Amino acid sequence: MDILSLARKHLKNLKPYSSARHEYSGKAAVYLDANESPFPSGYNRYPDPFQSELKKCIGQIRNVDPENIFIGNGSDEPIDLLIRIFCEPGRDNILIPDPSYGMYQVSAAVNNIEARKIRLDHNFQPVHSEFLKSADQHSKILFLCSPNNPTGNAFDRERVTMLIENFKGLVVIDEAYIDFCPDKSFVGDLLKYENLLILQTLSKAFGLAGLRLGLCMAAKPVVTLLNQVKPPYNISSAAQEIALTQLKECSTKKNTAVIVEQRLRVAEFLKENGLKAYPSDANFLLVQFPNPSLAYRQLLEDGIVVRDRSAEAGCEGCLRITIGTPAENDLLMNSIEKIFNL
Ligand SMILES: Cc1ncc(COP(=O)(O)O)c(C=O)c1O
Incomplete structure (x- = not known):
């Protein structure tokens, strides 16, 4: 093709x-080619x-x-x-x-x-x-x-x-x-x-x-x-x-491992409590709630903001929840427990 x-x-x-930096990308003693300011600010050059x-x-x-x-x-x-x-x-x-x-x-x-x-x-x-x-x-x-x-x-x-x-x-x-x-x-x-x-x-x-x-x-x-x-x-x-x-x-690998482990932890919690979380390969879970707008508002009352995706095709009833730090996920799970009187 x-x-x-x-x-x-x-x-x-x-x-x-x-651009000036495209036409001349080498080193020079004096740059008078890009109409920049000559006075150093850390960022005066393109x-x-x-x-x-x-x-x-x-x-x-x-x-x-x-x-x-x-x-x-x-x-x-x-x-x-x-x-x-x-x-x-x-x-x-x-x-x-x-x-x-x-x-x-x-x-x-x-x-x-x-x-x-x-x-x-x-x-x-x-x-x-x-x-x-x-x-x-x-x-x-x-x-x-x-x-x-x-x-x-x-x-x-x-x-x-x-x-x-x-x-x-x-x-x-x-x-x-x-x-x-x-x-x-x-x-x-x-x-x-x-x-x-x-x-x-x-x-x-x-x-x-x-x-x-x-x-x-x-x-x-x-x-x-x-x-x-x-x-x-x-x-x-x-x-x-x-x-x-x-x-x-290189903190990425370590942080990513924490998120993946926490995703499993939150998914397990949701399952144990009868909520459906779709299988995820990402840093968030799509979770089905009996009343998503109510769950959204109640989580927000506890200071937790998630994304309501219930209007998306095939995602009826669903909130999208990003996986946070272990402490943030504790707060999320406590709040969900409260919502459902678990
Ligand atoms: C699937 C997908 N692609 C792209 C983006 C945008 O990423 P960026 O921050 O690089 O613009 C997002 C952001 O949420 C995303 O979910």
Whole structure:
């Protein structure tokens, strides 16, 4: 498959903006090329537009060539960029699982692109025939989210592979929560399939949501296109520096293990008390309550805020509860015990 032939035609002739730090990335004694302030503030210089140090570090962690990595302002940025690059407004469409993360649909709507929602089955797994049946020659991107938000489960490898191999456009797997089930990642398949793209983020297991750093790992021509379309300095110097320091600290593995252990603990508590928590591979649980809006309000009275997902397809009665620290989970379980007079 020629990936570039899927991109919007006018982008073939795009002359990307060439920033000062792109044109000259070496060291100099005096920088008079970027209309920056010469007075040091710690941040008076523009950042590296292609984040090479950070990409090198992430590449090592993920075992991916830095040239196959794009870094965005959160993974929400590549979601929007991919739709803008590959979908012709008013003509093309994307396929998305239902229920799933809301931004695929919002980014599509902003760009005047139809989002075709395909219902997941009763185990919240994708049915490949349903996706392929809904595709036509204008279906450019199929988004999958594994582990899926808000359901929590990772998608079945065989079903996803079937989709990668049979869908005639890009398959984007959003692995925002993959560190909570690393065996289920598709990163190892990146080089095998040119139409496979993987989104990841430093917002979840890495604990850096406030920095806004998301990744799109893809074939080099796709990464080149993303770089051409993004704003020149989309990642601040502060975000690049802090991320580099934090990634070297390595507290992620330990913290992730705590969350996974706590997820089991909370799930067990819910089960023992007759509440249904769906199987989760992520850092949250989708939990069914007899009266979700009442449970939501009562938890809030105890100062605990969760997410009401009861209006999502197949999630009737459900609240989505993020796993916190052991002490926060104690508070959550005490509050639930109180609600149900357990
Ligand atoms: C599935 C999924 N993808 C992407 C994101 C956005 O991540 P980021 O903070 O990198 O923009 C989220 C955030 O909740 C998410 O749940």
